[in-house]
Amino acid sequence: MITKKPAIPLSVIGGFLGSGKTTLINNLLRETDGRRLTILVNDFGDINIDADLVAAHDGRTLQLSNGCICCTIGDSLSRSLMEIAAMPESPEHVVIEASGVADPGRIAQIGLAGGAYSLQAVCVLADAANLPTHAADRYMGDTVIHQLKRADFIALNKCDLVDEADRTQLYARLTDWGITCPVLETTQGQVPLSLLLEPRERESPENLEEHHHDSHAERLRSWSLSTDTPLNRTAFEAALEDIKGRALRAKGLLRFSDAPHHLEVLQLVGRRYELSPVREAEGEEASRLVVITAGDVELPASLRDFFPK
Ligand SMILES: Nc1nc2c(ncn2[C@@H]2O[C@H](COP(=O)(O)OP(=O)(O)OP(=O)(O)O)[C@@H](O)[C@H]2O)c(=O)[nH]1
Structure with missing residues (x-):
């Protein structure tokens, strides 16, 4: 009798360039309590720097080919995910750190496509200090806002660099963009492990549909x-x-x-x-x-x- 392996929980960490994704991943690795995690990291640039900056751990950290994970290297992501799922001892959880320009919803869709994974969370970091500038950028503004719209929850990171009045304005901007998901205020990417790794009810993944193809690359x-x-x-x-x-x-x-x-x-x-x-x-x-x-x-x-x- 062939028994089907249970789906592997998958979480996606997104957010614009420099918002704190690698910092969050390193927290996760420090606090992981011996869980077997596999982390996939993707840099936008041609030289892998994140692979050096992600702290060593006894699970696996895989560097995906460079380029934008949601556009040019979707196949490489699918392949890596399939290989991981086919391993005799599959990980307890897979976490993908998207590149800073990737569409996290698209990545989640790629992850769900083969049926081997179940989506746990799409966490998108927003850089509280730079969000207004990034969102107003004539080239990248749409990408930044679209990333936030794909979140199950937003970690409003670098709260140490802004004051109460800035924060109030940031919330007003999120409302203007029609973003209604929960927002967690963080510094140094301190998102509780439970929010990232523990199963919970997700709303229907309609915010994952349709790849926002804005040729950001x-x-x-x-x-x-x-x-x-x-x-x-x-x-x-x-x-x-x-x-x-x-x-x-x-x-x-x-x-x-x-x-x-x-x-x-x-x-x-x-x-x-x-x-x-x-x-x-x-x-x-x-x-x-x-x-x-x-x-x-x-x-x-x-x-x-x-x-x-
Ligand atoms: N002041 C402050 N700095 C932070 C915070 N979180 C992260 N940083 C710093 O912000 C910089 C960028 O953080 P990373 O974690 O590398 O950001 P990233 O999202 O992985 O960057 P890319 O992979 O290039 O998109 C680093 O110098 C971090 O130390 C925070 O809450 N407050």
């Missing part, structure tokens, strides 16, 4: 840069001033000449950036940087000059 540019030469910190930080507020996102693993044996992670979202040590460099490991811009924004020479190739 064509309006974005992803600049992938690398160099073996350690970077001069002062000059590099000066160059970052030239892209603050102009690039939608920059993320990098960098080696500086004043600490050449370590890699530091660069996180730039909107006008804020931070550099923090992440791990020892493997020999003369190259610095890698991804910058994402919209429309016709070019990279300034001050930054490009660090990466002669």
Whole structure:
């Protein structure tokens, strides 16, 4: 007799570039209580940085091919999900971290297509500090709002960076966009595990229907840069001033000449950036940087000059 395997619970974490998805995934891995989770991560840029930033755990973290998960690499996602479902010991839960421009509803649909998965939650993060700017972006505004409309619940993240009046305005904007799902205020992606992983009644998935195909990939540019030469910190930080507020996102693993044996992670979202040590460099490991811009924004020479190739 052939017994059908029970459906594997699936959760999707979405939200615009830099909203806090990887931060949330790392919390999840820390608090996972020994559950066998498999995490699929997808970066929009050509260089995988998230795979380095997702904390190691004893389950599995799989890097999907780069590109937008909901458009160009849907097949790769389906294939990975099928392979996971076919494993003799399947995971207790699969979590997909969508790229920052992906349509989380589309990803959930891909996950449900083969019948091997049951959808637990579509959690979409909103960056409380940058949402008004992102939603007003002439190239990406529609994508940002559409992502939020696909949520079962929204984690309004980075609440430490906004005050009460900002928050009231953010709720008014959500109402204007017709968004009625529950909103949880968070900092550092602290979404309770139970909301992400434990079964609960979902409303009919009508908000998953119809892929909002807005060809966002064509309006974005992803600049992938690398160099073996350690970077001069002062000059590099000066160059970052030239892209603050102009690039939608920059993320990098960098080696500086004043600490050449370590890699530091660069996180730039909107006008804020931070550099923090992440791990020892493997020999003369190259610095890698991804910058994402919209429309016709070019990279300034001050930054490009660090990466002669
Ligand atoms: N101040 C503040 N910073 C936060 C919070 N949550 C995340 N961050 C920071 O925001 C930056 C981006 O966070 P990530 O978790 O990498 O965002 P992401 O959504 O995975 O980014 P992409 O994969 O590029 O779309 C990092 O520097 C985080 O440390 C928060 O609640 N408050």
